[in-house]
Amino acid sequence: MYPDSANVSERSLKPPSLAISTVIFALRPSEATGRSTLWLPLVRRIRQPHLGRWALPGGPLDHLESLQDAAARNLLETTGLAPRYLEQLYAFGGLHRSAGQRLVSIVYWALVQPSEAELTRESENVRWFRADKLPGLAFDHNDIVDYALWRLRNRMEYGSIAYHFLGQSFTLAQVREVYEAVLDKQLDPANFRRQLRATPDITATDEYLQGCRHRPPRLYRYTGPAPQYGAGQQNPSPQLRRVP
Amino acid sequence: MYPDSANVSERSLKPPSLAISTVIFALRPSEATGRSTLWLPLVRRIRQPHLGRWALPGGPLDHLESLQDAAARNLLETTGLAPRYLEQLYAFGGLHRSAGQRLVSIVYWALVQPSEAELTRESENVRWFRADKLPGLAFDHNDIVDYALWRLRNRMEYGSIAYHFLGQSFTLAQVREVYEAVLDKQLDPANFRRQLRATPDITATDEYLQGCRHRPPRLYRYTGPAPQYGAGQQNPSPQLRRVP
DNA sequence: ACAAAAGTGTTTTAACTACACCCATGG
DNA sequence: CCATGGGTGTAGTTAAAACACTTTTGT
Numbered sequence A, B: 001m002y003p004d005s006a007n008v009s010e011r012s013l014k015p016p017s018l019a020i021s022t023v024i025f026a027l028r029p030s031e032a033t034g035r036s037t038l039w040l041p042l043v044r045r046i047r048q049p050h051l052g053r054w055a056l057p058g059g060p061l062d063h064l065e066s067l068q069d070a071a072a073r074n075l076l077e078t079t080g081l082a083p084r085y086l087e088q089l090y091a092f093g094g095l096h097r098s099a100g101q102r103l104v105s106i107v108y109w110a111l112v113q114p115s116e117a118e119l120t121r122e123s124e125n126v127r128w129f130r131a132d133k134l135p136g137l138a139f140d141h142n143d144i145v146d147y148a149l150w151r152l153r154n155r156m157e158y159g160s161i162a163y164h165f166l167g168q169s170f171t172l173a174q175v176r177e178v179y180e181a182v183l184d185k186q187l188d189p190a191n192f193r194r195q196l197r198a199t200p201d202i203t204a205t206d207e208y209l210q211g212c213r214h215r216p217p218r219l220y221r222y223t224g225p226a227p228q229y230g231a232g233q234q235n236p237s238p239q240l241r242r243v244p
Numbered sequence C: 001a002c003a004a005a006a007g008t009g010t011t012t013t014a015a016c017t018a019c020a021c022c023c024a025t026g027g
Numbered sequence D: 001c002c003a004t005g006g007g008t009g010t011a012g013t014t015a016a017a018a019c020a021c022t023t024t025t026g027t
Helices: A008-013 A067-079 A141-158 A172-183 A189-198 B067-079 B141-156 B172-183 B189-198
Strands: A017-029 A036-044 A058-060 A085-092 A103-111 A126-130 A202-208 A218-222 B017-029 B036-044 B058-060 B085-092 B103-111 B126-130 B202-208 B218-222
Touching (some): A017 A067, A017 A141, A017 A172, A036 A067, A036 A172, A067 A103, A085 A141, A085 B085, A103 A141, A172 A189, A189 A202, B017 B067, B017 B141, B036 B141, B036 B172, B058 B067, B067 B103, B085 B141, B103 B141, B141 B172, B172 B218
Parallel strands (some): A017 A103, B017 B103
Antiparallel strands (some): A017 A036, A085 A103, B017 B036, B017 B058, B036 B126, B202 B218
16 A cells, blocks of 8 residues: 655645445344344454454455446455445545545445345454444544435435345335334334335235234235346436425 | 456556546527527547547546545636536446546536526537537546436436526526426426425515516525535435335 | 416315224234 | 234325416516
């Protein structure tokens, strides 16, 4: 890496170094209440700067691959995760993000479902944290997570995104649980169910979830457009009218 | 873990070069019909690659400034424009965007009002084009403009963004004209007016626009939050409910 | 007076909210 | 048979769409 720059002019001449990082979200039951809450995996830094602090998984962009591929590869290498939902979040390029070297980070965000999250290679240096109880992270990563959370909640309101937290088939109550966890508010089960049934992307199967101590709920599948790797950038699907 | 880079091409070893570009939108009357349509300024490339082709204004990120400042400075230098609305659009990093050198572009988009657009220093190498009648641009800039257009229309539907095309005070019919130009569809004047009057960000003045050959319309002002340079990233203001 | 756009009112239709109620299963 | 969550029905409220109508200016 580059050493600390001796003066300003020298620093401005060097090209900024370019890194890719990813915010990964998953839902896990809270230890205390058991209700679903947002969690994300962090990795401990094993070099300077910020050695020993927790940080978003990421690394330099130095391979022959697209930005999205770089995010996916790095994620797999550092955490063992291979999220099916991965999208660009924002490019952070403030001047004082990193002491010493000018650093531009292109940040992605991912949603993983429980079966994917289980594959995390946890260790001394890789751990899941509750999104609302993060320690002080390296660089400006706390700000980045806050922004990702804001975007997640925002997207929840008009995008078909909640299903990426769930497996292939799910009950409508599970979808509601996702909404309630992310938006942090209660929703009317009856009305929520009607709204979901009205969206064409949710199709009912003829299977039912057995083994619960009440009436077995029907299972559904998400059959809408799924973001694919390398498909360029995808964003909220237009489905609104409210104009101004 | 990392692949042996000895047998990888030399290109992968060089850090990708980092550039900032901007898509600037303004409304201008169409020459034929006189109705407002979307236009954007382009600059002709004066070096290889793509020498002589039209391209988005931009340049390398090689100064001590934030990404947003870099976009603003470059815009001013190349076109003379200083947009009051400037926001990050997307980071494009595909492998084959530029022949020869790996290139990552962080693209901003801007909206300018007529008084700002007049300050453009047009020349042989700087010209405004209708957004729906662009020539073949350098690099992947046609794709980038298409994406910016898609985002603009999308944002129009739930963000307070239309006012940035207009001056400090405006009539409700002018706002409607913006919507009709961007969304390319007719809107009911009566209902549109009611909706605008219902949004708290639009406040009525006690002035009227004189000199038209009909009843003088009242002037309004946008008093909502205006995006500022250097305020980090700003995005659509949450104002919806429709949940799934 | 007339054209033309500003601005208002009214009816219809669709969507969301709140809440009462029935259904199916495990214990 | 009862507790629990799945699932349905329905009345009340709110917002948007469609369109007829009145108002105020310039010519």
